[in-house]
Structure formats: structure tokens, C-alpha cells
Amino acid sequence: MEQLTIPQEDYLNPGHLGCPGCGASIAMKLALKALGQKTIVVIPACCWGILAGPHPHSSLKVPILHTAFATAGAAASGIRAALDIRGDTDTTVLSWAGDGGTFDIGFQSLSGAVERNEDCIFVCYDNEAYMNTGVQRSSATPFGTRTTTTPGQDWKKTRKKNIIEALAAHRIPYAATASIAFPEDMVRKFQKAKEKKGGSRFLHVLAACPPGWRVPSELTIKVSRLAVQANVFPLYEVEDGITYTLNYTGERKVEDYLKVQGRFKHLTEADISGVQRQIDADWKLLLKKIQ
Ligand SMILES: Cc1ncc(C[n+]2csc(CCOP(=O)(O)OP(=O)(O)O)c2C)c(N)n1
Ligand code: SF4
Ligand SMILES: [Mg+2]
Numbered sequence: 001m002e003q004l005t006i007p008q009e010d011y012l013n014p015g016h017l018g019c020p021g022c023g024a025s026i027a028m029k030l031a032l033k034a035l036g037q038k039t040i041v042v043i044p045a046c047c048w049g050i051l052a053g054p055h056p057h058s059s060l061k062v063p064i065l066h067t068a069f070a071t072a073g074a075a076a077s078g079i080r081a082a083l084d085i086r087g088d089t090d091t092t093v094l095s096w097a098g099d100g101g102t103f104d105i106g107f108q109s110l111s112g113a114v115e116r117n118e119d120c121i122f123v124c125y126d127n128e129a130y131m132n133t134g135v136q137r138s139s140a141t142p143f144g145t146r147t148t149t150t151p152g153q154d155w156k157k158t159r160k161k162n163i164i165e166a167l168a169a170h171r172i173p174y175a176a177t178a179s180i181a182f183p184e185d186m187v188r189k190f191q192k193a194k195e196k197k198g199g200s201r202f203l204h205v206l207a208a209c210p211p212g213w214r215v216p217s218e219l220t221i222k223v224s225r226l227a228v229q230a231n232v233f234p235l236y237e238v239e240d241g242i243t244y245t246l247n248y249t250g251e252r253k254v255e256d257y258l259k260v261q262g263r264f265k266h267l268t269e270a271d272i273s274g275v276q277r278q279i280d281a282d283w284k285l286l287l288k289k290i291q
Contacts, residue, residue, distance in 0.1 A: 006030070006033060006183055006184065006187050007033045007034065007036075007187070009033065009036070009037075010029065010032075010033065011029075011032035011033070011036075011037065011060060011061040011062050012025065012028055012029040012059060012060060012061075013058075013059050013060070013061065016051045016059035017051050017052075017053055017059070018050075018051040019210060019211055019217065020210070020217040021208075021210045021216075021217025021218060021219070021220040022047070022209065022210070022220070023206070023208035023209060023220050023224060024048060024051065024098075024125045024127060025051055026180045026207075026220070026221075027123075027180050027186075027205045027207050028048065028060070028096065028125070030180060030183055030187055030190070031096075031123065031186075031190050031203075032060070032061075032062065034187045034189075034190030034194065035092050035094060035121070035190055035191075036092075036194075037061070037062060038090050038091045038092060039062045039092045039094050040062065040063045040064075040065065040083075040091060040092070040093050040094065041062055041065070041094045042064075042065045042072050042075045042079060042095045043064055043097070044067050044068060044069050044070070044072040044075075044097050044098075044101040045069040045132070046069075046097060046098035046100065046131075046132055047098060047127070047131050047132045048096055048098065048125070049066055049132070052064055052066070065079060069100070069101055069105050069106065070101075070105045070106055070109055071106070071109050072095045072096075072097040072101055072102075072106050072110065073106065073109035073112060073113035073114070073122065074112070076093050076094075076095035076118065076120045076122070077116065077118045077120065080118055080119055089197070092120075092121060092194055093119070093120040094121050094123065095110075095120055095121070095123065096123050096125065097110075097122075097123070097124055097125075098125060098126070098127065098130075098131070099125075099126040099127065099128060099129070099130075099138045099139075099140035100130045100138045100140075101124075102122075102126070102163065103124070103126075103139045103140045103161050103163055104138050104139055104140075110167075113200065114167060114170045114200040115170055116200075117172065117173075117200050118200055119197055119198055121193050121201045121202075122201065122202045122203070123202075123205060124140075124163060124202075124205065125207040126163075126204060126206055127208070127212055128140050128141050128142060128145065128160070128209075128212070129141050129145070129147050129209075129212050131212045134148055135211070136148055136149045137156055140160055140161060141160065142156070142159070143156060143157065143159050143275060143278065144156065144258070144264055145263050146263050146264075152266075153266075155267075159278070162282075163204055164176075164202075164204055164236075164238065168238040168241045169241065170200075170241065171240055171241035171242075172201065172202060172240075172241065173196050173198075173200065173239065173240060174192065174193055174199075174201040174237070174238075174239055175201070175202040175203075175237070175241075176189045176192075176193070176203055176236065176237040176238065177205075177206070177233060177234065177235055177236055177237075178190070178203055178204070178205045178235065179205070179206055179224050179225070179227070179228050179233065179235060180207065180208075180220075181222075181228060182235060182247075182248070185235060185247055185248075186205070189203060189237065190203065192237075206224060206233045208220045208223050208227075212263070213261045213262070213263050214262025214265075215260060215262065223257070223260055223261065226252060226256055226260065227257055228248055228250055229252040229256075229257075230250055230252040230254045230256060230257040231249075231279055231282075231283045232257050232279055234246070234248070234250070234283065234286055235248040236286065243291060244286075244290045244291060245290070245291075246286070246290045254272065254275050254279050255272050255276070258272060258275065
């Protein structure tokens with residue numbers, strides 16, 4: 001993996017309202033370092049709606065439009081249209097939604113926007129549940145997870161939706177995964193997304209959440225790194241829906257990733273072997289798509 005210098009300039013102020021160790025705050029910090037000052041951020045209902053701070057205060061040094069849970073794709077499209085009418089093609093429109101606002105309730109608006117090939121960057125910071133309202137499961141919640149709506153022995157028995165494949169199926173110019181534990185790779189992908197202006201770009205960023213994942217706040221980066229190293233969250237890019245590039249090959253066991261998190265601590269050895277088989281099968285499928 002190539003090494004890049006991460007820009008010094010910060011557009012996230014100290015004193016945001018996230019929990020200690022919030023992966024979503026690190027994700028925004030890195031994204032804005034790559035995108036720079038001329039960015040307008042659209043945020044639907046999610047933890048980031050809180051992290052941004054109450055009006056007139058803001059944790060960001062760039063403008064924010066707060067919008068309804070289901071409408072980030074539509075709101076970003078509107079901002080883009082308004083900028084275009086003003087002749088401003090320089091400013092990047094960044095839609096910044098959680099997994100609920102992307103995989104679930106926001107999916108129709110996102111799908112509509114990218115089908116129109118709106119000139120925006122659409123980001124899902126994925127903490128794998130509805131964290132802002134108390135850790136309810138979403139379609140991004142992985143198999144095996146305990147949440148407040150999948151408690152006890154009713155832990156989630158269905159798979160996580162593959163959102164990159166869903167977006168790639170729209171044949172958008174650029175879709176990629178990124179991790180806060182691989183900051184050079186993440187900054188490069190946001191810079192690439194910025195350069196590919198003129199159409200829709202989608203970035204899926206895994207954003208570890210200490211209270212929701214039941215990990216100590218100082219383990220945010222470690223658990224994020226393990227997700228990539230165990231191929232649970234592979235780093236790859238898809239151009240025009242068909243050209244795949246793999247950025248990293250992990251060799252760790254899924255168990256190493258699961259065992260550091262309280263949300264998986266009920267899983268038996270047999271359950272963990274089942275998860276490993278799922279991850280191995282998904283990895284094989286991904287490798288078949290790499291040119
Ligand atoms: C239509 C609607 N339904 C429910 C809510 C309540 N609500 C606010 S944020 C949220 C969860 C957001 O989950 P996600 O998008 O994953 O972001 P996270 O909070 O995990 O960062 C919910 C259910 C809402 N604001 N609007
Ligand atoms: S609940 Fe999770 S995603 Fe939300 S602010 Fe706290 S650490 Fe961040
Ligand atoms: Mg979430």
C-alpha cells in the first residue's frame with residue numbers, strides 16, 4: 001500500500017460532542033483533510049447530527065446542512081444544483097450519513113441520486129447499528145451481533161447487506177471502502193473521489209463505536225485495523241461498477257476481531273467457525289472480481 005502524506009490542515013474543531021474514541025469523528029477528520037475548505041457537508045439524523053454541535057456552534061470549519069433521516073441523497077442533489085446555477089463547480093458536496101441513513105431509510109434517496117449520477121461524494125460512516133437512538137440493529141449490522149433489538153439469544157442471524165455491491169450495481173464512476181486504521185489509504189481515496197468530479201462517488205467507511213461495539217475507547221483504531229486484517233472489511237475500489245482494485249490482503253482470523261468486542265462475546269466456537277466460513281466465502285467472491 002502506497003504511503004502518502006496526510007494534510008496538516010484540520011477542519012474538525014476540538015470539542016465535538018462525540019463519545020471518547022468515536023470512530024465516526026476520526027472518519028470526518030480524515031475526510032475533510034482530503035477534501036479541504038471548499039466542501040459543504042449534508043448530514044441526516046445520526047450521531048454526526050449531534051457531533052456537529054448545536055447551532056450557532058459547530059464542530060466543523062465548513063458549512064453543514066442538517067436534513068431529515070431519509071433525505072441526504074436528495075438534499076445533497078439540491079445543494080449541487082444550487083451551486084451549479086451559481087457557476088460554482090469547485091465546491092465539493094459531501095453527503096455524510098450513517099448506516100441507517102444509507103443502507104436502510106436513506107437508501108431510496110441515495111439510489112435515486114446516484115442513478116442520476118449527481119456530482120456529489122456520498123459517504124456512509126458505518127458503525128453497524130442505529131447508535132444515536134441506543135444501538136438498534138440495521139441492515140449493516142453483521143451476523144452474530146447483539147444489539148438492543150437483537151438481544152440475548154435473539155442475536156442477529158442474518159448477514160450484513162453488501163452496500164458497495166449495491167452501489168456498484170448503479171455503475172457509478174467510483175465506489176470504495178476505507179478504514180480509519182489505514183489513514184493514508186483513506187485520504188488517498190477521498191482525494192481520488194474529489195478529483196473524479198462530474199458524477200457520483202460513494203465511500204463506505206467502517207466507523208468503530210466503543211459503546212455500541214462494547215470495546216474500550218482506546219481500542220477504536222485496533223479494532224478497525226483487525227476488521228481489515230481479518231478480511232471482515234476488505235479495502236477495495238470499484239470503478240464504473242466493473243473495475244475492481246484490491247488495496248490490502250489480510251491474514252488474521254476472524255476470531256481475533258470478534259473476541260475484542262462485547263457485542264460478539266456470546267458466540268460459541270461453532271458460531272465463530274460459521275462466521276469465518278462466511279468471511280472466507282465473501283473473500284473468495286471478491287478475489288474473483290479483481291482484475
Ligand atoms: C424518520 C425518522 N425516524 C427515526 C428517527 C430517529 N433517529 C434519529 S438518528 C437515528 C439512528 C441513526 O442511525 P445511523 O444512520 O446508523 O447513524 P448513527 O446514529 O449510528 O450514527 C434514528 C432512528 C428520525 N430522526 N427520523
Ligand atoms: S455512540 Fe458511537 S458513533 Fe455515536 S458518538 Fe458515540 S462513539 Fe460515536
Ligand atoms: Mg449507525
